[in-house]
Amino acid sequence: MLRPVCPLSAIPSGEAYRWDTDPPVAIFHTEDGEIFAIDDTCTHQDASLADGWLEGCEVECPLHASRFDLRTGRADAPPAKKPVRTHRVEVTGGVVHVELSEDPADLPPGAKP
Amino acid sequence: MAGIRVQKVAIVGASLAGLAAARALRRQSFAGEIIAIGAERHQPYDRPPLSKEFLTGAYTEADLALGHDDDLGVVWRLGVAATRLDPRGGSVHLADGEEIRADGVVIATGARARPVEHAGVHTLRTLDDAIALRDDLRRGGRLVVIGAGFIGAEVASSARSLGLDVTVVESLPTPLAGPLGPEMGAVCAALHGDHGVRLLTGVPVTTVTGSDHVEAVELADGTRLPADVVVAGIGAVPNVEWLAGSGLEISGGVVTDANGATGLPAVVATGDCASRDGVRSEHWTHAVEHPATAVATLLGTGAGRPPKAPYFWSDQYGVRIQFAGRREPGDTVRIVEGDPEQRSFLAVYERGGLTTAVLGMSRPKSFTRWRRQLRAAPQEA
Numbered sequence: 001m002l003r004p005v006c007p008l009s010a011i012p013s014g015e016a017y018r019w020d021t022d023p024p025v026a027i028f029h030t031e032d033g034e035i036f037a038i039d040d041t042c043t044h045q046d047a048s049l050a051d052g053w054l055e056g057c058e059v060e061c062p063l064h065a066s067r068f069d070l071r072t073g074r075a076d077a078p079p080a081k082k083p084v085r086t087h088r089v090e091v092t093g094g095v096v097h098v099e100l101s102e103d104p105a106d107l108p109p110g111a112k113p
Numbered sequence: 114m115a116g117i118r119v120q121k122v123a124i125v126g127a128s129l130a131g132l133a134a135a136r137a138l139r140r141q142s143f144a145g146e147i148i149a150i151g152a153e154r155h156q157p158y159d160r161p162p163l164s165k166e167f168l169t170g171a172y173t174e175a176d177l178a179l180g181h182d183d184d185l186g187v188v189w190r191l192g193v194a195a196t197r198l199d200p201r202g203g204s205v206h207l208a209d210g211e212e213i214r215a216d217g218v219v220i221a222t223g224a225r226a227r228p229v230e231h232a233g234v235h236t237l238r239t240l241d242d243a244i245a246l247r248d249d250l251r252r253g254g255r256l257v258v259i260g261a262g263f264i265g266a267e268v269a270s271s272a273r274s275l276g277l278d279v280t281v282v283e284s285l286p287t288p289l290a291g292p293l294g295p296e297m298g299a300v301c302a303a304l305h306g307d308h309g310v311r312l313l314t315g316v317p318v319t320t321v322t323g324s325d326h327v328e329a330v331e332l333a334d335g336t337r338l339p340a341d342v343v344v345a346g347i348g349a350v351p352n353v354e355w356l357a358g359s360g361l362e363i364s365g366g367v368v369t370d371a372n373g374a375t376g377l378p379a380v381v382a383t384g385d386c387a388s389r390d391g392v393r394s395e396h397w398t399h400a401v402e403h404p405a406t407a408v409a410t411l412l413g414t415g416a417g418r419p420p421k422a423p424y425f426w427s428d429q430y431g432v433r434i435q436f437a438g439r440r441e442p443g444d445t446v447r448i449v450e451g452d453p454e455q456r457s458f459l460a461v462y463e464r465g466g467l468t469t470a471v472l473g474m475s476r477p478k479s480f481t482r483w484r485r486q487l488r489a490a491p492q493e494a
């Protein structure tokens with residue numbers, strides 16, 4: 001089910017929006033104008049990927065710099081090893097909609113549920 | 114043009130930078146042979162948790178693995194050190210007598226803990242070091258940490274969380290004044306006191322007593338600190354002795370330019386062992402990112418991504434310290450957010466109206482914003 005999250009204009013390109021659902025989701029607006037949604041919590045430790053450094057189609061975790069591919073959710077190098085979930089995104093009528101993945105989330109030990 | 118000239122690459126040093134170099138070679142379409150030589154018998158593993166989660170027991174050995182990429186097609190030669198580089202013959206000589214011919218060499222031999230003279234005093238650089246220290250800390254008692262740098266502080270924090278009685282001694286008047294400057298060094302050092310760890314500064318250690326096991330650490334002012342475990346975190350020395358006679362310039366590390374180039378065309382150096390402008394960048398992120406540039410130099414494919422400002426982090430006492438940029442003596446420091454007293458703040462370093470560096474304590478989001486704005490230092494041509 002697609003759920004409306006926020007107007008696209010709320011996420012300038014190159015920026016991210018943290019959607020406070022459970023578990024939280026990060027929505028990225030890349031410099032190239034693409035929109036991606038992934039789980040916000042790094043799979044290594046409790047860090048918010050929306051706080052990270054967006055570069056192309058990758059976000060670098062703000063703490064230990066593992067980079068996640070926004071298209072696949074895969075981490076390029078440790079310390080994070082497990083991928084984050086990716087979610088389907090659609091923009092209709094200027095509003096970002098997200099359909100949450102049915103897969104189980106890979107949350108790090110100690111992350112707030 | 115990648116891969117035309119270079120057919121076989123030897124990577125010496127099979128740790129973070131060595132593995133990153135192997136990955137970068139394949140990513141940059143190098144299809145030839147890669148052989149990685151590592152003095153440690155372990156598969157590449159991650160060092161930062163050694164002073165943190167691994168010491169406290171939150172991580173096991175398996176959690177340290179840097180990941181196997183079976184499809185990298187690398188021949189690993191582990192548990193044997195390289196003893197000599199012969200650039201004229203195009204070969205690397207190993208301690209077991211083997212000679213490995215290669216037409217490209219990536220030097221990634223990193224650094225080792227600066228040794229201490231006294232037997233029974235721990236240092237921490239390798240997994241084997243960490244296992245030995247962890248086993249000693251498990252017995253509890255009194256720990257004295259010599260050196261209040263990042264590794265010393267992290268060991269103190271981990272040991273404290275295990276319930277040990279911890280004292281940190283530092284010969285400088287302010288810990289971390291080198292990387293962070295005196296004001297911010299003092300703020301970070303205050304974390305010890307916050308968590309019941311005694312910090313003694315400005316007094317050098319004169320001797321460690323005890324014969325088959327350590328008994329006490331004695332300071333220049335006569336203080337005697339009884340100890341069950343002693344750890345020294347007094348810096349690192351680059352692993353470059355094996356390069357003597359190779360023709361490479363060695364000065365506090367393998368001398369390179371910004372792109373990892375050495376004085377020899379088929380040899381590049383990267384990670385903790387490389388020295389540029391007299392400085393070794395001994396940080397995790399550098400060892401992960403710079404090998405791609407060094408490999409591009411080796412293959413002759415030119416520079417990759419523009420370099421970012423240097424960055425490192427340290428986790429102590431549940432506080433996240435992050436630093437990026439190049440601070441120089443005399444830079445002014447300004448708190449732009451939060452409050453050092455709360456151990457949650459962001460500070461920027463400035464010189465002539467320009468931001469030179471940024472320090473965050475438990476402020477990852479705004480830290481990242483500031484970090485992005487920092488320009489990497491201008492490149493020499």
Ligand SMILES: Cc1cc2nc3c(=O)[nH]c(=O)nc-3n(C[C@H](O)[C@H](O)[C@H](O)COP(=O)(O)OP(=O)(O)OC[C@H]3O[C@@H](n4cnc5c(N)ncnc54)[C@H](O)[C@@H]3O)c2cc1C
Nearest residue numbers: 126128129130152160161194195222223224384385396397
């Ligand atoms: C306890 C600890 C905690 C750390 N915490 C942090 C942190 O929180 N944040 C941060 O940014 N950085 C941290 N670091 C630094 C970071 O781990 C290093 O920057 C990084 O490991 C450098 O990688 P490297 O591959 O260049 O060198 P190294 O990791 O030193 O690896 C070099 C490898 O080469 C091998 N070798 C040496 N000589 C030879 C030879 N002659 N032949 C073959 N092999 C050889 C060595 O055995 C070693 O395996 C920490 C380091 C330590 C030790």
Ligand code: FES
Nearest residue numbers: 042044045061064
């Ligand atoms: S918390 Fe993301 S890499 Fe460590």
